[in-house]
Amino acid sequence: MTDDEWRVEVELDEEEHGNALGERMRTTDLDEEARARLGRHAIVTRDGPRLFVYADRETRAREAERLIRELVAADGVDARVALTRWHPIEEAWKDASLPLPVDADERDAERARRDAAESAEAEREGEFDWHVRLELPGRGEAVELEHRLEAEGVPVSRRWRYLLAGALTEERAEALAQRLRADAPAGTEVSVEVNPSDLPSPLFVFLGARG
Known part of the structure; x- marks a missing residue:
């Protein structure tokens, strides 16, 4: 079991494209290698024209990203695809290229960013x-x-x-x-x-x- 969380974020120009892409992600026939890398427990959710695929490992998340890019290209639709990783201290999805904090200073910096974001949200609301x-x-x-x-x-x-x-x-x-x-x-x-x-x-x- 792992606490690592990964997410592929897809933003399409139109909501119906999100419906179609989400359905294809759930039903498409994958080759054995792709199925093994993606895993059986990747979760696909949709919010209007935005699609999210959640995975518990980087390899599975990157396979989902690859698959989505292939499906988007095959459908000929415009989409913005990003791979993100959950930062539990900052409580935010961040670009996958950004590593998790490894020392006290980096953890303190994430806490400070989380507190600043929460404070700004609380003041707005x-x-x-x-x-x-x-x-x-x-x-x-x-x-x-x-x-x-x-x-x-x-x-x-x-x-x-x-x-x-x-x-x-x-x-x-x-x-x-x-x-x-x-x-x-x-x-x-x-x-x-x-x-x-x-x-x-x-x-x-x-x-x-x-x-």
């Missing part, structure tokens, strides 16, 4: 997986702390004297909460909570609970 909730003694203190957190680059929302700061992970939320317990004005209540996607906005729940 306005949702974070974890939140630090703060109830301050008064509105003035809340406004001052809101401005300070914004200057630090912390995503924060304020309603009256209540603040909600977003965090990507529980560890980051706990670290932020610990710092704010020491730095926030006396009397500030600080707590950490998860933000399940199937629940209403935590800001709404937080303020609603206070009436």
Whole structure:
């Protein structure tokens, strides 16, 4: 068993080409060598004009890439074909020519890229997986702390004297909460909570609970 993950990505100009190519990948007669190299467990999925073939070994992924290029050429359609590899630390499909990280510095670099991508996505969508909730003694203190957190680059929302700061992970939320317990004005209540996607906005729940 291997944890290595490979994917052939195919982007066609028209959706019907994706239907036809996917069906041919599932039913085409392969020679014995191709069948052995591709394996019996390659998975083919389709999303409109995009086709994906998943494999657990590089040799099988490259065989799938070769087969797809042959089928595309035989059909005379335009397609962009790329071989990618899953990088588990960065949690991203990347070009197969890029090796997996092998030392601590490279692993840290992938974590940094993952965190930056997750942060950008969370800011675009306005949702974070974890939140630090703060109830301050008064509105003035809340406004001052809101401005300070914004200057630090912390995503924060304020309603009256209540603040909600977003965090990507529980560890980051706990670290932020610990710092704010020491730095926030006396009397500030600080707590950490998860933000399940199937629940209403935590800001709404937080303020609603206070009436």
